[in-house]
Amino acid sequence: MLNLAGRSLKLCDGVSRRDVLRIGALGMGGLALPQLLAAQAQADSSAQRHKAVIMIYLVGAPPHQDMYDLKTETPKEIRGEFQPIETNVPGIQICEHLPRLAQMMDKLVPIRTMYGSPNDSHDSFICYTGRSFVNQPAGGWPALGPVVSKLQGGTSIATPPFIGLAPKAGHPPYGSPGHPGMLGIAHSAFRPTGPGLENLVLGEIPLSRLDDRRSLLRQLDAFKRQADQSGMMAGLEIFNQQAFGLLTSSQLVDALDLSKEDPQVRERYGKGDPKNYGDGAPRNMEHFLMARRLVQAGVRVVTLNFGRWDFHDQNFSEAKNTHLPLFDQGMSALVEDLHNHGMADDVAVVAWGEFGRTPRINQNAGRDHWAEVGCGLLAGGGFRTGQVIGATDRLGASVAQRPVHFGEVFASLYRHLGLDPHAPLLTDLSGRPHTLVDNRFCPLKELS
Numbered sequence: 470m471l472n473l474a475g476r477s478l479k480l481c482d483g484v485s486r487r488d489v490l491r492i493g494a495l496g497m498g499g500l501a502l503p504q505l506l507a508a509q510a511q512a513d514s515s516a517q518r519h520k521a522v523i524m525i526y527l528v529g530a531p532p533h534q535d536m537y538d539l540k541t542e543t544p545k546e547i548r549g550e551f552q553p554i555e556t557n558v559p560g561i562q563i564c565e566h567l568p569r570l571a572q573m574m575d576k577l578v579p580i581r582t583m584y585g586s587p588n589d590s591h592d593s594f595i596c597y598t599g600r601s602f603v604n605q606p607a608g609g610w611p612a613l614g615p616v617v618s619k620l621q622g623g624t625s626i627a628t629p630p631f632i633g634l635a636p637k638a639g640h641p642p643y644g645s646p647g648h649p650g651m652l653g654i655a656h657s658a659f660r661p662t663g664p665g666l667e668n669l670v671l672g673e674i675p676l677s678r679l680d681d682r683r684s685l686l687r688q689l690d691a692f693k694r695q696a697d698q699s700g701m702m703a704g705l706e707i708f709n710q711q712a713f714g715l716l717t718s719s720q721l722v723d724a725l726d727l728s729k730e731d732p733q734v735r736e737r738y739g740k741g742d743p744k745n746y747g748d749g750a751p752r753n754m755e756h757f758l759m760a761r762r763l764v765q766a767g768v769r770v771v772t773l774n775f776g777r778w779d780f781h782d783q784n785f786s787e788a789k790n791t792h793l794p795l796f797d798q799g800m801s802a803l804v805e806d807l808h809n810h811g812m813a814d815d816v817a818v819v820a821w822g823e824f825g826r827t828p829r830i831n832q833n834a835g836r837d838h839w840a841e842v843g844c845g846l847l848a849g850g851g852f853r854t855g856q857v858i859g860a861t862d863r864l865g866a867s868v869a870q871r872p873v874h875f876g877e878v879f880a881s882l883y884r885h886l887g888l889d890p891h892a893p894l895l896t897d898l899s900g901r902p903h904t905l906v907d908n909r910f911c912p913l914k915e916l917s
Contacts, residue, residue, distance in 0.1 A: 529779030530822035533844035569801035582859025589838035597647030599879030608898035612647025615656035628767035633658030635774035639748025724766035749777025782833030817850030876910030
């Protein structure tokens, strides 16, 4: 709960701050949420029916040939230990350690020919933007969440348009929710992790008094903006708008409160492990459930980061014992839940990593980085599911049929959200207009 006495607290970045907003902001000796929002962004009704995207970043790049593209006819140093199993769609097989997903293949679209990473360095950038981090425009390419925040805003003042469920990670790109780039910090992800959650409650302040403070804040900030040519105050104004909306509505707090969920549904998702896996992300099953609850409450884009799939050694034991079963449970529960709530046409889900893994197994029983081809998994969005897109060669080393660039998936996601992917809707810091995706890439015709 918000404390008006000005006590100290730890923010999400671990820095101790005073739980106070001075006269230049609210002048009420207590509201810290605008600073919390701004600091978190810089460090890195249910609403009416709306389109949304849940993006699951499989941190560190999963082994494509051990998930959706098994090569059983190749030599053992290529094919690995796992066996394929039949799915509920005749002719489609996936890994034996993904049995729940196999039984709902009619609701899924595995992509076996993802490409587009400029190299094999670990960075979540391509997964969140659909673009290369090489030769960026002034300010940098924005992720999907910030774009939607800028162009569509929130469905209500009580829910941010873009929420990132990733905590900080040892390797910073592994903990990224997708950055705003040229759009500025006002469109960064709201990240309701850690102690920040308790500051989403208004407490004992009457709404009438809050309105008086808001009027004062508006006047003071207007004065400050006249002297600030950097655009920072404009960003902070949006943070303050978010703060008022969140504090005067229980909508977001309720969505984040999993105790309000049906116990059987919570059991279906499971818990996983909320601790970061190495320098990666948690394998937190409750984030999958939270993502569904957030889009149901009105959020347009939710990103979550899952695990650490960089299996340079012990690829098969790591995948089998620590990652595949949990991903299978969380992803299948999410897709099932969206269908049960009648949300499958409105919410598109994508799960992927930044590249694939080497066909040849190394001397440490691992697979190394492989930018040539990787994989992805789509669901919902009103897409035509129950199909596989693309095929690799005999070794799973390169594309044989239908290469799919990250940009094509982004074009599909933007179209799903009601945005023209080829309209010049973005402006970089030099004033140049840009389209949402590279004009070379169109929405995947297979999904229509």
